[in-house]
Structure formats: C-alpha cells, structure tokens
Amino acid sequence: DAMVIQNPRYQVTQFGKPVTLSCSQTLNHNVMYWYQQKSSQAPKLLFHYYDKDFNNEADTPDNFQSRRPNTSFCFLDIRSPGLGDAAMYLCATSRDGTGGNQPQHFGDGTRLSIL
Amino acid sequence: DAKTTQPNSMESNEEEPVHLPCNHSTISGTDYIHWYRQLPSQGPEYVIHGLTSNVNNRMASLAIAEDRKSSTLILHRATLRDAAVYYCILRGVHGSSNTGKLIFGQGTTLQVKP
Numbered sequence: 001d002a003m004v005i006q007n008p009r010y011q012v013t014q015f016g017k018p019v020t021l022s023c024s025q026t027l028n029h030n031v032m033y034w035y036q037q038k039s040s041q042a043p044k045l046l047f048h049y050y051d052k053d054f055n056n057e058a059d060t061p062d063n064f065q066s067r068r069p070n071t072s073f074c075f076l077d078i079r080s081p082g083l084g085d086a087a088m089y090l091c092a093t094s095r096d097g098t099g100g101n102q103p104q105h106f107g108d109g110t111r112l113s114i115l
Numbered sequence: 116d117a118k119t120t121q122p123n124s125m126e127s128n129e130e131e132p133v134h135l136p137c138n139h140s141t142i143s144g145t146d147y148i149h150w151y152r153q154l155p156s157q158g159p160e161y162v163i164h165g166l167t168s169n170v171n172n173r174m175a176s177l178a179i180a181e182d183r184k185s186s187t188l189i190l191h192r193a194t195l196r197d198a199a200v201y202y203c204i205l206r207g208v209h210g211s212s213n214t215g216k217l218i219f220g221q222g223t224t225l226q227v228k229p
Contacts, residue, residue: 004158033217042202042219043159090158092217100147100206101166104217106158 003027006107021076021110023091032074035090086114119203124224127193135188137203147206150188152199198227
C-alpha cells in the first residue's frame with residue numbers, strides 16, 4: 001500500500017493560474033519535503049516542514065509556497081505558474097529530519113504541465 | 116554541502132552483479148551515505164544507507180571504503196527491473212550543513228541488457 005500519496009498524478013493548469021498540489025502520508029512522520037524535478041534533471045529540494053516549522057531553501061522562488069494543516073497532509077501552492085514551472089513535483093517524508101540515519105519515503109509525484 | 120561523484124551511465128547484463136561506484140572525498144565524520152534509485156515515471160526509492168561498516172539488505176549491499184571517501188552499491192543479480200537512475204547522497208546529522216536534506220547529484224543511469 002502506498003504510504004506517501006500524491007494527487008493528482010497529472011495536473012494541467014494555465015499560465016498564471018494558481019494551482020495546488022497535495023500530498024498525504026500514512027507513516028505519521030515528522031518531516032515532509034517538496035522537491036521539483038525537471039525533465040532529465042535530478043530532484044531539487046524546494047522546502048520542508050519539520051512538524052509545523054517551515055524551512056525554505058534559499059533559492060526557492062517566492063511563487064512557491066506550502067501549507068501543512070496537520071501531520072498527514074502537506075500542500076504545494078504555485079501562485080502564478082510560469083512555463084518554467086512545468087516539472088514533476090515530488091513529496092517525501094522522513095521520521096526525523098535531524099538524523100542522517102533516516103531514509104526518506106517518496107510519493108510517485110505529480111507531473112505539472114502549463115498551457 | 117559535501118558532494119558526490121558518480122559515472123553518468125553504466126551497463127550490465129541481466130543476472131550478473133553490478134557495482135555502482137561513488138566518490139565522496141569531502142565527506143564529514145557524521146555524514147551517512149545514502150543510495151536511492153528512480154525508475155522511469157516514479158519517485159525515488161530508498162535502497163540502502165550506511166555510516167562506516169558495510170551494509171546488506173534485501174535489495175542490495177553497500178561497501179564503504181575504510182577512509183569513507185568512496186562507496187560502492189552492489190546489486191548481486193541485476194534484473195531488467197533494476198534499470199533506473201541510482202543516486203548516491205550524503206546526509207548529515209543535526210548541526211551539519213546538510214541536515215536532513217537530500218542533495219541529489221546527477222546519478223548513474225543503469226541499463227540492464229537481457
């Protein structure tokens with residue numbers, strides 16, 4: 001059974017139209033991450049939540065925001081998507097973000113297309 | 116952030132062992148060595164991790180050099196389903212520069228031939 005679930009698997013939006021991607025987890029993990037993966041590139045961390053504490057990467061554009069209303073759910077909001085935001089967006093969890101010993105568990109991603 | 120270096124691509128024959136190398140000469144004493152793989156159209160999948168000693172699990176083995184500046188992921192019998200991009204990543208503990216983060220490099224694309 002999937003433990004990190006991302007919906008939808010494919011999302012199409014219009015240039016400049018806000019879009020929200022969702023992620024849920026059944027692992028009860030403290031930490032939830034959002035990565036962006038463009039075609040033929042490696043995943044790139046955007047930000048993460050350690051419980052309710054939000055940690056943004058320095059080079060994440062302001063256009064990207066996140067919400068975590070409870071332990072199980074985390075959302076990625078793109079306020080005004082541009083053509084360059086077309087990518088696979090990956091959600092991941094880990095039990096403890098401060099321990100290098102903890103693996104991350106990934107969902108299968110949402111592929112976002114911009115028209 | 117401590118970086119890793121991997122070959123861009125490797126080929127293997129089905130049912131033969133595969134040794135995927137990774138160099139991490141700037142590794143710190145508290146960095147764990149993690150391996151993930153990503154199959155086409157899927158999210159990355161955790162494979163194995165270690166600190167100093169060699170590690171085995173149902174998916175693979177991890178051999179870590181004595182000076183920890185390199186490691187090798189070993190798939191004992193490659194199958195067609197093992198064709199993927201394999202990422203070697205250093206993950207720090209609290210207080211180090213890459214705490215909790217996975218900083219992905221370009222990885223090694225493994226092709227498995229029947």
